[in-house]
Amino acid sequence: MSARKQARNPGGRPRDSRVDDAIASAVRELLTEVGYTRLTMAEVAARAGVGKAAIYRRHATKQEMIFEVLLPDQFLAVAPDCGSxxxxxxxxxxxxxxxxxxxxxxxxxxxxxxxxxxxxxxxxxxxxxxxxxxxxxxxxxxxxxxxxxxxxxxxxxxxxxxxxxxxxxxxxxxxxxxxxxxxxxxxxxxxxxxxxxxx
Amino acid sequence: MSARKQARNPGGRPRDSRVDDAIASAVRELLTEVGYTRLTMAEVAARAGVGKAAIYRRHATKQEMIFEVLLPDQFLAVAPDCGSxxxxxxxxxxxxxxxxxxxxxxxxxxxxxxxxxxxxxxxxxxxxxxxxxxxxxxxxxxxxxxxxxxxxxxxxxxxxxxxxxxxxxxxxxxxxxxxxxxxxxxxxxxxxxxxxxxx
Amino acid sequence: MSARKQARNPGGRPRDSRVDDAIASAVRELLTEVGYTRLTMAEVAARAGVGKAAIYRRHATKQEMIFEVLLPDQFLAVAPDCGSxxxxxxxxxxxxxxxxxxxxxxxxxxxxxxxxxxxxxxxxxxxxxxxxxxxxxxxxxxxxxxxxxxxxxxxxxxxxxxxxxxxxxxxxxxxxxxxxxxxxxxxxxxxxxxxxxxx
Amino acid sequence: MSARKQARNPGGRPRDSRVDDAIASAVRELLTEVGYTRLTMAEVAARAGVGKAAIYRRHATKQEMIFEVLLPDQFLAVAPDCGSxxxxxxxxxxxxxxxxxxxxxxxxxxxxxxxxxxxxxxxxxxxxxxxxxxxxxxxxxxxxxxxxxxxxxxxxxxxxxxxxxxxxxxxxxxxxxxxxxxxxxxxxxxxxxxxxxxx
DNA sequence: ATCTAAGCGAGACGGTACGTCTTGTCTTAGG
DNA sequence: CCTAAGACAAGACGTACCGTCTCGCTTAGAT
The missing domain is CATH 1.10.357 (Tetracycline Repressor; domain 2)
Structure with a gap:
């Protein structure tokens, strides 16, 4: 879901998926601890042990970051078919x-x-x-x-x-x-x- | 609606009601023009031809200001009685x-x-x-x-x-x-x- | 010397000269302690007990700030006349x-x-x-x-x-x-x- | 001039001297075009068609790179002897x-x-x-x-x-x-x- | 003919400073 | 006590750059 600008050229160091996870975890923790408004990018980066650039490489803004972290990738992936x-x-x-x-x-x-x-x-x-x-x-x-x-x-x-x-x-x-x-x-x-x- | 901290002491200059109106109008204009997020207190004050202190004397925060400006005073004042x-x-x-x-x-x-x-x-x-x-x-x-x-x-x-x-x-x-x-x-x-x- | 945008209108709170002094002192201290390159605006502000905006209100950039702090106002104000x-x-x-x-x-x-x-x-x-x-x-x-x-x-x-x-x-x-x-x-x-x- | 860390072990691929030249040319071009301060390593690498690692393999920092590129190897190699x-x-x-x-x-x-x-x-x-x-x-x-x-x-x-x-x-x-x-x-x-x- | 250490381009990484912006408070001079 | 103007402290934002690291690949010299 994330990965806003996927590398066209396969050359170059690939994204580190542990960074994705660390960001997502930090966002979830901070939302719980301080709430949506008081969550800051600097604190997400610090908490995730990650540079701010690594976040902005994946998410264009703070808002998109939170949206992308929270919305489940599998949201309504298959329509239920329960018979009625x-x-x-x-x-x-x-x-x-x-x-x-x-x-x-x-x-x-x-x-x-x-x-x-x-x-x-x-x-x-x-x-x-x-x-x-x-x-x-x-x-x-x-x-x-x-x-x-x-x-x-x-x-x-x-x-x-x-x-x-x-x-x-x-x-x-x-x-x-x-x-x-x-x-x-x-x-x-x-x-x-x-x-x-x-x- | 406005007037959060009424003057205890009746002495002194009374509030100017034209200031209330100017603030309300400026808020409504700016909400239309730039939206909720990009509305700033400095711009409200400038648009209303008013000092920021005059706004904060009436409304504790930007959010309360907008809420108070927008919510009609008469909102659901009387429950309708239409017969059914x-x-x-x-x-x-x-x-x-x-x-x-x-x-x-x-x-x-x-x-x-x-x-x-x-x-x-x-x-x-x-x-x-x-x-x-x-x-x-x-x-x-x-x-x-x-x-x-x-x-x-x-x-x-x-x-x-x-x-x-x-x-x-x-x-x-x-x-x-x-x-x-x-x-x-x-x-x-x-x-x-x-x-x-x-x- | 400083005061880049002097208030046209006399209304408004005047600049606090203690802020000018605090900035100048902080700049001099930090130049001594960490040198020109490693001096940061955030640290100047913190050291001076001042917001960054108060600095940028006076000096357009970090470089101009240092120049204006260091160059004596009276530099070569009067040409010496020593007789030869x-x-x-x-x-x-x-x-x-x-x-x-x-x-x-x-x-x-x-x-x-x-x-x-x-x-x-x-x-x-x-x-x-x-x-x-x-x-x-x-x-x-x-x-x-x-x-x-x-x-x-x-x-x-x-x-x-x-x-x-x-x-x-x-x-x-x-x-x-x-x-x-x-x-x-x-x-x-x-x-x-x-x-x-x-x- | 270049070659800060020469390979101890003769094994391995040797340095490509065309890379040295491409870096030097890119540095000179960019100094002319954007000046010392706005020259960036990423742009030098891009201009030279070279990876950043290839630059840092030759020069420890941006500053040393520029110094080494600009200072002629033969600077004052022989003291002139013109007779007076x-x-x-x-x-x-x-x-x-x-x-x-x-x-x-x-x-x-x-x-x-x-x-x-x-x-x-x-x-x-x-x-x-x-x-x-x-x-x-x-x-x-x-x-x-x-x-x-x-x-x-x-x-x-x-x-x-x-x-x-x-x-x-x-x-x-x-x-x-x-x-x-x-x-x-x-x-x-x-x-x-x-x-x-x-x- | 391998083997292998080091080179290569590309680009992600952690870190850090910049200059801008906004909020809510405070300070003037004046009504 | 009000007013307009605007300075103040605090601190988040998104951008930029540095120097390092990692990827998959290439290129020799030594075996």
């Missing part, structure tokens, strides 16, 4: 909720703000996060349609907002505990499925 | 959506990030924004219960997340156009009301 | 030699290199150092001419090079001790005066 | 002046500054440049003494400063044109010889 629309949606929602709830306090809101401030980061966010979500939801709807589970086929963007929004709001607007997420997502699936109409 | 649960929720949701959609690009996510970073701002946010929302929703539920519209009385926090979350996600995660909000909120109300059970 | 050409030249030469020998090891060569690398610094150097020297020498020659001490009037630039060059070479090319300067300047004056011809 | 003290001094002075005036703008002052900052470079400078000068001057004085041209035998260091200093000052303090050097050196010899006394 509800089960598929539940699986997707669980993975999304997990990705939101895992990073340390304040990281997700901080990142979202920077996504809105930095066009380059926005592009990466759209590509690596939103696009994957939309493709996965579309695939799930395709399968449900094939199964005859849907009377009306909802708009994927609307469905996306209806599913992800409450989880985000629960965690980052209301700042409620992640422990309440299961109950929330259960109600959320009931409500959403009411829209698609029972067969 | 759906109409009441629609009215509340419309006002909330409007408050979210009005500020310039990136302002709401920026503010939300700072709410997570700054405990003092979080207190103000809880008091002036979240608390009002929850109180209003509770009152609406009370009325609906009295009318006999509810078979099960939902948890206010869950309801809050179900209603506000999708609007937030639509605007700030998916970055879809505010034009799509009416369709979204309509579906949203349908789905949410399906939970409360038809009478 | 030789005495006048001796006085000027002593002051120039003193200005060269005073700064800590390596400072003068370092500064001279930067003068050749930075046009802005070169302008300041020409104005504050060379110009003053040439004007002073010209004035001394004028007086000697009026006294009838000169058979041929030497070119001021040549005279300048003949006088200052050996001192510079003694200190910075040969790296001989400043203790040898009196003997050198004495021989130097004899040689130079031989050119102008005895009356 | 003045002619000998003129020949030495011309060669020294030429060595100073040849390198691109700013190179000599830059190098001199680094000589004062780096003890290792200073040693090389003393050995390859100053020592040669002093030995040559001493030899010339010996011959002049044998010829009976000297009434008083001047101190070699003083003579060195008196001769070389004005040339240095002319070029690097006053930044006058090298075209003026012949006139300067002529006056300089007159003045200096006046000290040694006519026979």
């Amino acid at each position: 629309l509800r089960a598929d949606l539940a699986a997707v929602l669980a993975e999304i909720a997990d990705t939101m709830a895992s990073p340390p306090q304040g990281t997700v809101p901080g990142l979202l703000a920077d996504v809105h401030a930095d066009p380059a980061l926005r592009d990466r966010f759209n590509e690596k996060y939103l696009g994957v979500q939309r493709r996965t939801l579309t695939e799930i709807l395709d399968r449900a349609t094939a199964r005859g589970e849907l009377t009306t086929r909802p708009d994927p963007a609307t469905l996306n907002a209806l599913l992800v929004g409450p989880v985000f709001a629960w965690l980052f607007l209301l700042t409620e505990s992640p422990d309440g997420l299961p109950a929330l997502t259960s109600a959320l699936l009931d409500a959403t499925l009411a829209l698609t109409g029972p067969v | 649960l759906r109409a009441d929720l629609a009215a509340v949701l419309a006002e909330i959506a409007d408050t979210m959609a009005s500020p310039p690009q990136g302002t709401v996510p920026g503010l939300l990030a700072d709410v997570h970073a700054d405990p003092a701002l979080r207190d103000r946010f809880n008091e002036k924004y979240l608390g009002v929302q929850r109180r209003t929703l509770t009152e609406i539920l009370d009325r609906a219960t009295a009318r006999g519209e509810l078979t099960t009385r939902p948890d206010p926090a869950t309801l809050n997340a179900l209603l506000v979350g999708p609007v937030f996600a639509w605007l700030f995660l998916l970055t879809e156009s505010p034009d799509g909000l009416p369709a979204l909120t309509s579906a949203l109300l349908d789905a949410t009301l399906a939970l409360t059970g038809p009478v | 050409l030789r005495a006048d030249l001796a006085a000027v030469l002593a002051e120039i030699a003193d200005t060269m020998a005073s700064p800590p090891q390596g400072t003068v060569p370092g500064l001279l290199a930067d003068v050749h690398a930075d046009p802005a610094l070169r302008d300041r150097f020409n104005e504050k150092y060379l110009g003053v020297q040439r004007r002073t020498l010209t004035e001394i020659l004028d007086r000697a001419t009026a006294r009838g001490e000169l058979t041929t009037r030497p070119d001021p630039a040549t005279l300048n090079a003949l006088l200052v060059g050996p001192v510079f070479a003694w200190l910075f090319l040969l790296t001989e001790s400043p203790d040898g300067l009196p003997a050198l300047t004495s021989a130097l004056l004899d040689a130079t005066l031989a050119l102008t011809g005895p009356v | 003290l003045r002619a000998d001094l003129a020949a030495v002075l011309a060669e020294i002046a030429d060595t100073m005036a040849s390198p691109p703008q700013g190179t000599v002052p830059g190098l001199l500054a680094d000589v004062h900052a780096d003890p290792a470079l200073r040693d090389r400078f003393n050995e390859k440049y100053l020592g040669v000068q002093r030995r040559t001057l001493t030899e010339i004085l010996d011959r002049a003494t044998a010829r009976g041209e000297l009434t008083t035998r001047p101190d070699p260091a003083t003579l060195n400063a008196l001769l070389v200093g004005p040339v240095f000052a002319w070029l690097f303090l006053l930044t006058e044109s090298p075209d003026g050097l012949p006139a300067l050196t002529s006056a300089l010899l007159d003045a200096t010889l006046a000290l040694t006394g006519p026979v």
Whole structure:
């Protein structure tokens, strides 16, 4: 995922993957210890035992670094296929909720703000996060349609907002505990499925 | 709204209310022109024709300044009473959506990030924004219960997340156009009301 | 001498002269302790108990800062008038030699290199150092001419090079001790005066 | 000149002399184009079509590299013997002046500054440049003494400063044109010889 | 005909300084 | 006590450069 400018020419010393790991670990530690805003590049470098240049060789800005470190490479890599629309949606929602709830306090809101401030980061966010979500939801709807589970086929963007929004709001607007997420997502699936109409 | 530290001593020169207005206007202009992150106090002061001290006398930090300038004083001042649960929720949701959609690009996510970073701002946010929302929703539920519209009385926090979350996600995660909000909120109300059970 | 951008408008907090002094002292200390090359702005700021911005408000670059701190404000302010050409030249030469020998090891060569690398610094150097020297020498020659001490009037630039060059070479090319300067300047004056011809 | 660490073991690939030449050419080009300070090792390597390691295999530091590239191998290899003290001094002075005036703008002052900052470079400078000068001057004085041209035998260091200093000052303090050097050196010899006394 | 030590170009590495920027506080002179 | 202007301490940012190290490969001389 990282590796922004891969060497075209195979000559030259190759990137040291231990440096990637050290950076990622330092970022995660510091996010936990000091939070998104107070994380500094100098401290990441020091903590990782790495020069700042090694970081900037991999990540264009502090924001992209954090995004790239936190977003799992395998995020929604395969669309779940559990046999029913509800089960598929539940699986997707669980993975999304997990990705939101895992990073340390304040990281997700901080990142979202920077996504809105930095066009380059926005592009990466759209590509690596939103696009994957939309493709996965579309695939799930395709399968449900094939199964005859849907009377009306909802708009994927609307469905996306209806599913992800409450989880985000629960965690980052209301700042409620992640422990309440299961109950929330259960109600959320009931409500959403009411829209698609029972067969 | 403003006036964080009211003069204890009535003696001395009174605050100039034109300064308050000039600051508010400058903040709104700059949010539109350069966005939340690139707005600086020095530029607000220059644009408003005001000293930085005059700003800090009114607002403790940059973040509180923006929050106080943007949040309408009358936000959800009176709970709507339109005769039905759906109409009441629609009215509340419309006002909330409007408050979210009005500020310039990136302002709401920026503010939300700072709410997570700054405990003092979080207190103000809880008091002036979240608390009002929850109180209003509770009152609406009370009325609906009295009318006999509810078979099960939902948890206010869950309801809050179900209603506000999708609007937030639509605007700030998916970055879809505010034009799509009416369709979204309509579906949203349908789905949410399906939970409360038809009478 | 310092004060690069003087406030046009008298409004605003005035510069704190203690900051000027603290910077100058820190620069002198650090030049002595670590030398020209290893002096860093961050350390100057720390040593002076001052923010870096306070330094850059006064001095455009590290090089100009050192130049402005080291060059005495009164350098050759008044041309000596001792009654004879030789005495006048001796006085000027002593002051120039003193200005060269005073700064800590390596400072003068370092500064001279930067003068050749930075046009802005070169302008300041020409104005504050060379110009003053040439004007002073010209004035001394004028007086000697009026006294009838000169058979041929030497070119001021040549005279300048003949006088200052050996001192510079003694200190910075040969790296001989400043203790040898009196003997050198004495021989130097004899040689130079031989050119102008005895009356 | 080059070859700082000669291979002890004759095994292994020998140095490629074309690499030496390519480095020297690149250094000279870049000194002319960007000057001493802005010359970087990476750019020298790129220009020479050479790896940085190949440079550092030959030269310990950037400063030594430049010094070694610029100082002629044959600098003052043989003391001139022109039949008179003045002619000998003129020949030495011309060669020294030429060595100073040849390198691109700013190179000599830059190098001199680094000589004062780096003890290792200073040693090389003393050995390859100053020592040669002093030995040559001493030899010339010996011959002049044998010829009976000297009434008083001047101190070699003083003579060195008196001769070389004005040339240095002319070029690097006053930044006058090298075209003026012949006139300067002529006056300089007159003045200096006046000290040694006519026979 | 290997073997092997050292050369080679490319470029990543740790470290460190630079000059810019912003925040929230403080200091003027004046209303 | 307010105001406008702007200096202040602190410290993060992203860039640049140095001198070292690592990669895969080439090039001789010694066996």
